[in-house]
Amino acid sequence: MSQPLRGGVIGAGVFGGYHAKQYARLDGVSLAAVLDLDAARAAAIAEPLGGRGYNDLQAFLDAVDVVTVATPATxxxxxxxxxxxxxxxxxxxxxxxxxxxxxVALRDEALSRGLTIGCGHQERVVFRAMGLFDIPEQPLRLEAVRHGPPSERCQxxxxxxxxxxxxxxxxxxxxTARPLETRATGERGPNTFDAIRADIVFDDGFACVFDASRxxxxxxxTMKVVYPSGAVEIDFVARTFRNTTPFVLNEAFADTPAGKDPLGANVAAFLMAARGLAPAPIVTADEAIxxxxxxxAVEACL
Structure with a gap:
């Protein structure tokens, strides 16, 4: 059996803590290190899980085999x-x-070195657990609402x-279509656009309405996906859905291992790809791009 990978997390915030716990619990990997500008904060997350805290990037990289980046987007x-x-x-x-x-530079760098990039779009794990990707029809319309109260994070x-x-x-x-036309309006908060409505039309006529607010x-x-044969209406908070298509979806998706822990499933798939035991992570660099x-394109409209 090969040696466990040494996992490292950059960022000692809330999400960094989540990722550190995944490396500490998943098979085939251990938490080796957490990197943060504040070494004490990094140590506070790493040490209870068997790792070390660092504030030096090179020393951190020398201590790990795979890396999670869980810092501010910029x-x-x-x-x-x-x-x-x-x-x-x-x-x-x-x-x-x-x-x-x-x-694009990140994708190209990874390709040139034969490395894996996985990206943290966890909702895809939920869709997979529901069986939504198995519906053999192209969607006609999608309406998504993603609202939350004001927060200091991601500003x-x-x-x-x-x-x-x-x-x-x-x-x-x-x-399978691609975006063709984008329109958007937004409302500014204290620092940037905090409420946005966007309309994206795909090249096959698939029409999407996105409503996001902080x-x-x-x-x-919530999300409603309309197909030629019916619709699927999802409540991501309640973790339930209503399906009027003739295609069977998994009503117990929230009780599956992936449904209970989408982050863990996504990280586990990344590790399989990084080891060469799977062809790709759940969300590839190209998909993230x-x-x-x-x-x-939505931001450009604002």
Whole structure:
């Protein structure tokens, strides 16, 4: 049996803590290190899980075999590139980058070195557990709402790259068509656009409406996907759906291992790909780039 991979997490915030726990519990990997500007904060996450805290990037990279980047979006590209250049496969939280040229450079760097990039679009795991990808029809229309109350997190990007990109990625994952026309309007919060409505029409007529807000009084995350034979209406908060298509979906998806822990399933798939035991992670660099490109088209309209 091969040696366990040494997992490392860049970022000692809330999501960094989630990822550190995944490396500590999953088979075939152990948590070796957490990197943060604040070494004490990194150690507070790493040491209870058997790892070490670092504030020096090179020392951190020397201590790990695979890397998770769980820092603010605006620094994803630089940290991911540094890990790839150290010949480490990388799982990067969404978005893969905030600029297209950076995202493409990451993909190309990974390809040139034979490394894996996985991206943290966890909702795809939920769709897979539901069986939604098995519906043999192309969608006609999609309506997505992703609202949450004001928060201090992710203020380095708009609500498009914070919230809406999840639903844009899901729309892309359901259709073989590609975005053709984009329109959007937005409302500014204290720092940037915090409420956005976007309409994207695909080249086969697939019409999508996205409504994302960080100014809402309560959390609401819903999606309706209309097919020629019926519709699927999903409540991501309640973890339920209503299906009027003739195709059978898994009503107990929330009780499956992937449904209970989408992050764990996504990280486990990344590790399989990084080991060469699977052809690709659940969300590849190309798929993350497509979601970023469509999201930046929405931002350009603002």
């Amino acid at each position: 620094v994803h590209a630089g940290q991911t590139l540094a890990a790839l250049q150290a010949n480490r496969s990388v799982y990067v939280e969404k978005p893969i980058a905030t600029r297209m040229d950076d995202a 380095d990007v708009t609500a498009v790259l914070d919230l809406m990109i999840h639903d844009i990625d899901l729309a892309l994952s359901l259709s 100014l809402a009084p309560a959390r609401k995350r 497509a979601a970023l490109q469509a999201s930046l």
